[in-house]
Amino acid sequence: MLEQIEGSQAVARTVAMCRPEVICAYPISPQTHIVEGLSRLVKAGELRPCEFVNVESEYAAMSVAIGASATGARSYTATASQGLLYMAEALYNASGLGLPIVMTVANRALGAPINIWNDHSDSMSQRDSGWIQLYVESNQEAVDVHLQAFRIAETLSLPVMVCMDGFILTHAVERVELPEPEQVDAFLPPYEPRQLLDPAEPMTIGAMVGPEAYTEVRYLAHYKQMQALDVIPEVAAAFEQRFGRSSGGLLRSYRSDDAETIVVALGSVLGTIEDVIDELRDQGVSIGALGIRTFRPWPSEEVRSALEHAKRVIVVEKALSIGIGGIVSQNVHGALEGTAVTIHTAIAGLGGRPITKSSLRRLFADGIAGELTGTTFVDLDHSLVDGESERMMQTRRSGPHAENMLRDVGIVGAGPV
Amino acid sequence: MSSLEKPFAITLEVGSSRANHTGSWRTERPEYVRLTAPCGGACPASEDVQQWLYHAEEGAYEQAFRKIMERNPFPAICGRVCYHPCETACNRVQLDEAVGINSVERFLGDQAIAGGWSSPAPAAASGRRVLVIGAGPSGLSAAYHLALLGHAVTVRDAAPAAGGMMRYGIPKYRLPREVLDAELARIAALGVQFQLGRNVSDVISEQLEGRFDAVFLAVGARLGSRTNIPAGSAAKIIDALSLLRDMEDDAAGPPLLGRRVAVYGGGNTAMDAARTAKRLGAEDAVIVYRRTRDRMPAHESELEEALQEGIQVHWLTTIKQADAGRLTVERMELDEHGFPQPTGQFDELQADTLVLATGQQTDLSLLEGVSGIEQEDGVVKVDHNLMTGHDGIFAGGDMVPAERTVTVAIGHGRRAAHGIDRWLRGAPDTATGEPEGSASHTGVGPAPQPVEVPFERLNTWYYSDAPKTVREQLDAVRRSSTFDEVVLGLDESTALFEARRCMSCGNCLACDNCYGVCPDNAVIKLSRGGAYAYEIDYDFCKGCGLCVQECPCGALEMQPELI
């Protein structure tokens, strides 16, 4: 059923069709519309049986989901930004306990400074939390991947984060094909927990594990998550078979099979990137794109085979690992270890700054021209940071490392741009 | 759901910690003990008071009675006349007031009489014959125990009825004769032969004649001591024991004492004589005693009852001269050693009769010609089995050195019976004179130890406070009234209440506290229930000591762990 619908509402409708039994949420932009929509469905009796719990914090939201999931209920919550960080402790716990909770992250920047707009700082900060992280590039994909997320989570008994760009997707009204409930029921079997708080068969969940077995527990957690590299494509294939459209999976290549330059990105920015690629292809530039749909577990081999034939890779990322630079690019570096592929890192769209076609065209051109060095900050206001860095240099001693960084972005010695 | 599906290490099987034997942490171990409660330790008749109260507080009165009867055949008598050193020793004194053990015993004795409960069945006949001389408490107690042990017992006494001092020394208002007769009847029912009105003057010939294998002498102290008081010829002076004995001679009628009676002495017999005089119509019944109240040998309760009945006491007074209708008395004062010394101040006291209650003596004339028997201070020397220096002749009660009370005499009788039994069987001696494998040990729980339980060993928080209403009821019961029995008995609810005030010192009372308070679930509750139905699970006991500390009655103690 095709509908003109806001992304959040589409996700809410889709999640409802997955028949979650417990939904808990704390308001934080930009996910709020999702749980608002779900609360209405629960209150109206359209989603039943389901308990909607208005909790007092994100920490409680994840904790309620933990309790509910451990009691055998399909559990869902959604969050973003600071909220995700506030539940960080519980995120690790949920994955450590192997509870198949599904959570939407409506990606958003982190403070300070407080900023409510989109980037990937939040979910990227939790990339090591043991959760499967799926990134979607459109609201259609958001709908489709949420369906798949429950199946993946419950197959593996692992929690899954569906990351969708806040505002850009959550608040965008688009035509979306919503599934029919019967289709969902056929695709997603009822939740059968692997461990359960049940008086009829009591067990102790959440033991303390010391040095004698902790390594093994962590190894097994890693092993289990790596199984998702097989499960995710299987689920995507099953999805395609039932719903007739391709969605999800590990990666999505776009005109990259023969490309000398491949742009790697996650999320909604891929749409803009693909538009630019189409233009550049029309101009005869050998360029393509690789969308990372599964960031955790990291599909290293698949990434390598998708990229190893290229001359260069430009990783466009919406998050910054302060003190080193790109996050995704580090993972790409690992995947391409031993190849001759040149990897460039471009930090773009932080805190909701639009990533324009012209900026991308300039970035790709610079990359193809061999003019990119180090980490590129797309559309950085050079005059502003130059002035600020000058002032910082005057007021306190500045060593060579920080200046080298400025030189990388073409400030020191380059003068105002 | 198989365990293979559960996440490794994070999810565990329930109760799996039982594999971790925390008993290895222990440096001390709790152990159940059975100690002597102060009441039982103080009982001259060796009653295991705590044990019979244990039954009584369950309402199992017959069982409680039977427990008493293991040691003492006279619960109804002792429940009236015993001066209950058990209550003096009772730890509950330090909490509120002593458990009314004596009144519960009396209740049980009366229940037994009313219910016609019999003595235990005697052992198979041994074929041995024992002669008991004297049908007082000591002789009857010995006869009872000897009969239970299977021996043929004959009791001879000069008096026309059995009971000794219980009949001829203790007034009716303290011990109704129907109670005495009922408890005596139980002994007769055991097959004990009573030959009354038969004075024994030659022990050896009677033993030979009757072919008795052993003899128990229990002739008591039935002679009043004659204090040498200068007296005019018209002075009427009688001794207290004669007065009390004459009270039992229905044919002779009540003794005539006059309007004013003085009793000389400060013992229980003096109290009995004065109270009897009062009941016989004396307007003034006066006790003359040469020392002070705190030095008086009479029991406080006896004095108190006498005073309540209007009897006066002249303290620090001696009688110098008795004449018709009057006495000359001298004021005394105590010297630095507490002895009364004459002051030279004289006074006169009006008295129609002077009753002397200045001591009792034993008539040991029947021992003349018996070899080996040693006498000292008018009594017979015995060993711890109460055997005299003459092989096979035992003695007890007032005629041996001891406190002269009914209960002490009953204790002697039992001890002598077991001594005689061992002697007859040629069985080895026991150090204490107590039978081996003392009867208080039921076979359940640890063996009894002679250690007495101090109050500090108890955890009294667990003993509930007694409500005021019941206390008042008890106080009323304990008050005295008339020539009828002075002290009334308890009814069932008050007896049960009183029994349940027992703190079970040193003995498990099955309160489950040890089982409840162990943080390590290391106390196992046995299915049989009752006292000592617990075991320490030393696999898990960490030795924290909580069970010991929280045992209300001190029936557990810590012992160093032997490593």
Next chain:
Amino acid sequence: MTATRLKYFQTGSFAAGNRLVNPESRSVQSGAERANAITCGHRACQGCGEALGARYALDAAMRATGGDLIAANATGCLEVFSTPYPESSWQLPWIHSLFGNAAAVSTGIAAALRAKGNTHTRVVGQGGDGGTVDIGFACLSGMFERDDDVLFICYDNEAYMNTGVQRSGATPPAAFTTTTQAVGEEPGAPWGQGKSAPLIALAHEIPYVATATIADLRDLEAKVQRAMSIRGARYIHVLVTCPLGWGTPSSDSLRVARLAVETGIFPVWEGAYGDVTAVTKIRHRLPVEDYLQAQTRFRHLFKPRRRDALIERVQARADRNIRRFGLIDPVEYDPVALHVEGGS
């Protein structure tokens, strides 16, 4: 003999059991069939009050629910000593998630049960004072205000014992902890700080709030039983002693808890919907000094010199509790009434 005429002055009202009363009237702990929700082999210190309190409370809840119970546990001593891999001491379905989220996990369990139409299985959340009054307080308050169908039990030993005796919001003034050392003008934990979690719970106007101690088993069990007969958010705050952190012999764990009650230091009461509805009276009032001297965490009030002013301040706190809650009744205490009304 009617039931009302039977009086148990020996033990029975206060001891775990008594052979003189019928089995139904004995405490849960006196029964061989008790659940032993936390069983032996756990690694709690000798004489651990919390291990005891947890078994008392959960066994009572197990009896009240016929064993149909799930527990969520905060991080802390109780969790650590009961579930070190590979052994668990729990015999009921039990989950440990985090230090601060036991109440929220409990909410989640209750929500899942409700969603599944399971109206019979009940939920207990539990934690120490740190996991309850400090780090877990937001989740607890949220659970209260939503009136989630959870009984939360705090085993309050008045400091962070698992991490080595640091001060918590439940640490009483003057108590030594490793972060409130016994030095300076006002040694030990500061005055004018800390909070009463049960009174704050009461302020949520939830259906049931109670305090209890391990020293009065009957009272504790009756309260758990009462709590389990009610739906909605319920809170029981149980004072549990800690031989390690309080500096008491392991055998004194119940004695010291008893002293906390008998001195008025720890008021024992029940409340519902915002009001205190009942108090457990002090049986034999004692001066706070008896309580303080029993524990080395208050030793500095007596050695090297006696600090009367500080002892008096502690006494004043106890006196205030006695006044405020009416812990001493002019009418003579009647154990029979307790026996009947306490339902024990």
